[in-house]
Amino acid sequence: MSESFYAILTDRAVIRVSGPDRVSFLQGLVSNNIENISATRSGYGALLTPQGKFLFDFFVYQQDEDSLLIECERGENGERAAELFKKLRMYKLRAKAELTDVTDSYDVIAVFGKDALTNLFTDTTAGTTGRIADGIKVVDPRLTALGARILLPKNELAEMAAIGATESTIEAYHKMRVSLGVPNGSDDLEIEKSILLENGFEELGGVDFKKGCYMGQELTARTKYRGLVRKRLLPITIDGPSPDAGTIIMNGDKEAGTIRSVHGNVGLALIRLERVGDDAQLHAGDAKITVSVPDWVQLPETAA
Structure with missing residues (x-):
């Protein structure tokens, strides 16, 4: 079938x-x-x-x-x-x-x-x-x-x-x-705040670095060539009460990211890469949060 x-x-x-x-x-x-x-x-x-x-x-x-x-x-x-x-x-x-x-x-x-x-x-x-x-x-x-x-x-x-x-x-x-x-769109990206390369636009084919000038090009190019990506939008799995969009994800007593959207027991969150490692114990409210990195996502070498 x-x-x-x-x-x-x-x-x-x-x-x-x-x-x-x-x-x-x-x-x-x-x-x-x-x-x-x-x-x-x-x-x-x-x-x-x-x-x-x-x-x-x-x-x-x-x-x-x-x-x-x-x-x-x-x-x-x-x-x-x-x-x-x-x-x-x-x-x-x-x-x-x-x-x-x-x-x-x-x-x-x-x-x-x-x-x-x-x-x-x-x-x-x-x-x-x-x-x-x-x-x-x-x-x-x-x-x-x-x-x-x-x-x-x-x-x-x-x-x-x-x-x-x-x-x-x-x-x-x-x-x-x-x-x-x-x-x-705005379900997962903050209007007038989000940066394309933190949200996967390069890997997702949403940016052409060879096309010439377009509005907002300077920051996008600088983010890429100076290696300024320190956060990434990544999928999360939620174990526990479903948190609202905007809820802060904590790793101990430090902020590790922010939930952008939730659909059932999965969601997307903007994650601070330096705060997430193999030993991270993440939670948002009373829910345990597990971050995954899809195969298509290319993290900076220092965060990989």
């Missing part, structure tokens, strides 16, 4: 960027190389403050020869997508680009499980992109273990049955994502 599941990600929004300057407009803002986006390749990146701190992360797809689609965090009442739309419009200035909120036109779907990619793609390289019915299918550009992302026009969910995927829940998807150590 095929082990492939899908969940409709109702926490996502879609913004269309069209017009002749769409690529150059985004290229000067986004941490990844927008020039690489094509009908066969999608990407993941972030918009930062001028000081290099996190504002938004998102996926970028090519809709057609004149349009790109930005799939982004929606927010509880759509406020995060509205804030991104407003920010992009502010920076557009005289660029020949048009912004349109097309969230109501699409279902954003995650396909995950052992057979998620083999049922959809022959090439399972991260970022590989193709068509599915009137929509777009993508091997998750961050990590192939996350499966695929699909953008389908509304009312085309019959395609999910056609690929042999069983309906699951958004919570099941996020629990899987967290167990792999992958962040999800």
Whole structure:
């Protein structure tokens, strides 16, 4: 039996960027190389403050020869997508680009499980992109273990049955994502505070260090080349009462990190690398905390 599941990600929004300057407009803002986006390749990146701190992360797809689609965090009442739309419009200035909120036109779907990619793609390289019915299918550009992302026009969910995927829940998807150590926007990153390289963006393909200037590039580059990463967002397992996001993780009487999000008995936490070793005894409130390091995470040699 095929082990492939899908969940409709109702926490996502879609913004269309069209017009002749769409690529150059985004290229000067986004941490990844927008020039690489094509009908066969999608990407993941972030918009930062001028000081290099996190504002938004998102996926970028090519809709057609004149349009790109930005799939982004929606927010509880759509406020995060509205804030991104407003920010992009502010920076557009005289660029020949048009912004349109097309969230109501699409279902954003995650396909995950052992057979998620083999049922959809022959090439399972991260970022590989193709068509599915009137929509777009993508091997998750961050990590192939996350499966695929699909953008389908509304009312085309019959395609999910056609690929042999069983309906699951958004919570099941996020629990899987967290167990792999992958962040999800402002659920796990602090707005105007978080630094990309502390949150896995280099390994997850969210930063291009060769593309040239973009907003916030200086801090991102300095963090990499001066080896300034002292914290990392890592998956945790919780044994005991579930702590809230924001709870401090202690190692004895010293702070070892901060919980960012919790899904069942797993979560993500920003961990101070010098405070976590084989002899660490971590707790958050009355819960015992165990930190793991996914295979894809590259820790500094002094912390490995």
